[in-house]
Each structure stands twice: as structure tokens, then as C-alpha cells.
Amino acid sequence: MAAGRVVGVTGANGYIGSHIVKVLLERGHNVRAGARLPHNDERVGHLQAMKSGKRGTLEIHPTDILVYDDVESLLDGCTDVIHTAATVKIKSSSPQESIIDPSLEGTRNVIRSVRQNNSIRNVIHTSSTAAIRPMKWKNGITLASDSWANDATIENNPYGLAKVLAEREIRSWHTEEGSPRGVRLVTIHPCMVFGPPLSSYHLRGSLTILMMLADRSMPAIIPMNINIVDVRDVAEAHVRALDIGADGGRYLVTAGSLWMRDVVSLLRTAYPNHKWPKFSIPYPIALVAAALHPSASISWARTHLGTVLNWDSRPASEDLAIDWLDPSKSVVDTFNPIFDKKWI
Numbered sequence: 337m338a339a340g341r342v343v344g345v346t347g348a349n350g351y352i353g354s355h356i357v358k359v360l361l362e363r364g365h366n367v368r369a370g371a372r373l374p375h376n377d378e379r380v381g382h383l384q385a386m387k388s389g390k391r392g393t394l395e396i397h398p399t400d401i402l403v404y405d406d407v408e409s410l411l412d413g414c415t416d417v418i419h420t421a422a423t424v425k426i427k428s429s430s431p432q433e434s435i436i437d438p439s440l441e442g443t444r445n446v447i448r449s450v451r452q453n454n455s456i457r458n459v460i461h462t463s464s465t466a467a468i469r470p471m472k473w474k475n476g477i478t479l480a481s482d483s484w485a486n487d488a489t490i491e492n493n494p495y496g497l498a499k500v501l502a503e504r505e506i507r508s509w510h511t512e513e514g515s516p517r518g519v520r521l522v523t524i525h526p527c528m529v530f531g532p533p534l535s536s537y538h539l540r541g542s543l544t545i546l547m548m549l550a551d552r553s554m555p556a557i558i559p560m561n562i563n564i565v566d567v568r569d570v571a572e573a574h575v576r577a578l579d580i581g582a583d584g585g586r587y588l589v590t591a592g593s594l595w596m597r598d599v600v601s602l603l604r605t606a607y608p609n610h611k612w613p614k615f616s617i618p619y620p621i622a623l624v625a626a627a628l629h630p631s632a633s634i635s636w637a638r639t640h641l642g643t644v645l646n647w648d649s650r651p652a653s654e655d656l657a658i659d660w661l662d663p664s665k666s667v668v669d670t671f672n673p674i675f676d677k678k679w680i
């Protein structure tokens with residue numbers, strides 16, 4: 337990486353954003369970390385603790401991604417942008433305001449600010465497998481980055497729609513303006529992200545499913561195959577993409593998959609003193625339970641229960657030179673800080 341870089345990170349206090357900030361600081365880079373509530377200790381205390389003992393500098397900026405002036409003040413004079421901020425929720429009673437707007441309007445604000453800042457040379461946008469996976473796919477299929485979730489609607493898949501709309505927006509800006517101006521764009525597409533949380537605030541989002549096993553709010557094991565990538569690899573992919581990877585690259589970052597029964601078995605072996613769910617529930621009951629659960633939906637359950645979907649992440653491992661951490665390690669390592677710090 338070139339010296340004198342200033343990397344603006346949106347959603348910097350989030351689960352993935354925090355690991356990105358950590359890697360950037362470890363590499364000696366100057367980081368402008370955008371956080372919407374910079375004085376909230378649970379959300380930002382772990383970032384403030386990173387300030388000491390690292391080579392790079394860290395400034396935390398109050399940034400509501402929906403407020404253009406906040407985004408402009410975050411990115412003013414930056415050389416690079418890593419845009420991770422979005423709502424990570426698959427269901428809401430107000431999906432437009434709470435899921436789609438933060439992704440789409442937030443990304444529009446980032447684009448508008450990049451237009452104003454000639455110093456910015458690289459834009460790394462956090463997308464998702466949700467922008468790639470259509471609602472219907474054949475059990476056992478392998479999807480690659482040429483696929484789009486074009487059938488996502490606000491009713492059936494608001495999160496997928498939000499990720500598609502935001503990515504399309506930033507890609508059309510890149511084709512029409514960014515690329516002719518010499519600004520690189522890379523989009524990173526993680527599947528379900530596990531691995532050590534840096535704050536108790538990170539126990540929501542993708543870690544919810546593991547926390548539901550740990551606190552047994554999910555009392556039995558559902559027949560779900562989970563595609564997993566480690567948060568440390570996701571952060572590496574974003575930081576490496578600042579320097580390597582194809583301009584316009586659309587990189588799936590996925591390490592492999594585990595059935596939930598195997599996840600529980602790994603956790604029981606690693607943490608034998610904790611009580612984990614014992615019994616598996618059959619598919620029809622799991623479908624009804626998921627449909628009734630406040631964070632799931634029937635369409636989500638039909639797509640994700642009892643089925644296997646594979647992802648082709650070879651382009652990311654080749655172009656970004658990443659050897660994926662084993663999903664078993666990601667599952668087990670998730671709980672090291674949780675038990676050490678008594679977050680459960």
C-alpha cells in the first residue's frame with residue numbers, strides 16, 4: 337500500500353467494519369472511521385481501544401450514512417473508501433425505511449462524495465451473496481459472481497433487494513464516471529460471517545443464529561446448511577482489494593459450509609461446560625417455527641432449510657490471495673471472546 341493513505345470506512349463500528357479498521361491499523365494506515373453514534377461505548381469503545389499500540393492513526397467521525405454532509409466530512413481528503421454501512425436484517429415492518437434506504441441512499445451519498453473528492457482512488461463496496469442469490473435455485477447448485485438476485489422484491493426479499501440496488505447504483509457510477517476518472521471499484525460478497533466479535537454489540541446480525549444456539553432461544557437444531565466465511569478473512573479481502581484484484585471485480589468471499597448439527601457438535605466439543613441444544617427438529621416443524629420467528633420469514637425458510645447451495649469463491653482466493661480459514665475454526669473462535677468476556 338502506498339504511504340500517506342487515508343482510508344474512510346463507513347459502518348466502521350460494525351462487526352465487519354471493526355475488523356477492517358483493525359487490519360488497516362495493523363498495516364499502518366490512517367483510518368477515518370465513520371460511526372453514527374461515536375459516543376456510545378458499546379458501539380464504539382472497542383474502536384477507541386484500537387487507537388493505542390498501532391502504527392496507523394485513527395479518527396472517529398460522527399457519520400449517519402443517510403446525511404450527505406456527514407458522509408462528505410468523513411470522506412473529504414480520503415484516498416480510499418471502504419463502504420460497509422447497511423442494515424443487516426432480513427425482515428422489518430418498514431422495509432423501505434429500515435432496510436432499503438440505508439443501503440441505497442447511503443450508497444448514493446458515498447457516490448456523491450466520491451464525485452467531490454478527486455483524491456479518492458479506490459472504492460471497496462461491501463455487497464453480499466444476497467445480491468447474487470436469486471429466490472429460486474436448484475438444490476446443490478454452485479453459484480458464481482455472474483448471477484444476480486434480480487427477482488428480489490421488497491415483499492419477498494428486502495435485504496437482497498437493498499444489496500442489489502446499492503450495488504447496481506455504485507456499478508453504474510463506476511462504469512459511467514469512476515472508471516473513466518481512474519477510480520477503481522471492487523465489490524466484496526460475503527456469505528454468513530462468523531468469527532470473533534470485537535464488541536458485545538456484534539452479537540446481533542449474522543452472529544444471531546449462533547447466539548440463539550448458545551442461549552437456547554433456538555432450543556433444537558434445525559436442518560440448515562450454513563455457508564460460512566470468517567470475519568477476519570472478510571476484512572482481509574476488503575483491505576487487499578485496495579491494492580489487488582480486478583477493477584470492477586465482484587468477489588464472492590465464502591469458505592465452505594456446515595450443517596447446523598455439525599456446528600452444535602463442534603461447539604459442544606470446544607465448550608463442554610456450556611449447555612447446547614441436543615435434539616434435531618424435522619424439516620416441516622422447522623419450516624413453521626422459522627416462519628413464525630420474528631427475524632425469519634417463510635420465504636427465507638423455504639430457501640434455506642434442508643437445501644445446499646455452493647459458492648465459487650476461487651476468483652477471490654486467486655486474485656486477493658486468500659486461504660480461507662476453516663469454517664469449523666470460525667464457529668469455535670466466535671465464542672472465545674464471548675465466554676472470556678462473559679457476554680453470555
Ligand SMILES: NC(=O)c1ccc[n+]([C@@H]2O[C@H](COP(=O)([O-])OP(=O)(O)OC[C@H]3O[C@@H](n4cnc5c(N)ncnc54)[C@H](OP(=O)(O)O)[C@@H]3O)[C@@H](O)[C@H]2O)c1
Nearest residue numbers: 347349350351352372400401420421422464526528529542
Ligand atoms: N454479517 C454478515 O453475515 C454479512 C454477510 C454479507 C454481507 N454483509 C454486509 O456487510 C456489511 C457490514 O455488516 P455487518 O455484518 O458488519 O453488520 P453490522 O455489525 O450491523 O454493521 C453495520 C454497520 O452499518 C452501520 N449503519 C447502518 N445504518 C447506518 C446509518 N444510517 N448511518 C451510519 N451507519 C449505519 C451500523 O451502524 P450502527 O452500529 O450505528 O447501527 C454498523 O456500523 C453490510 O453491508 C452487510 O450487508 C454482512
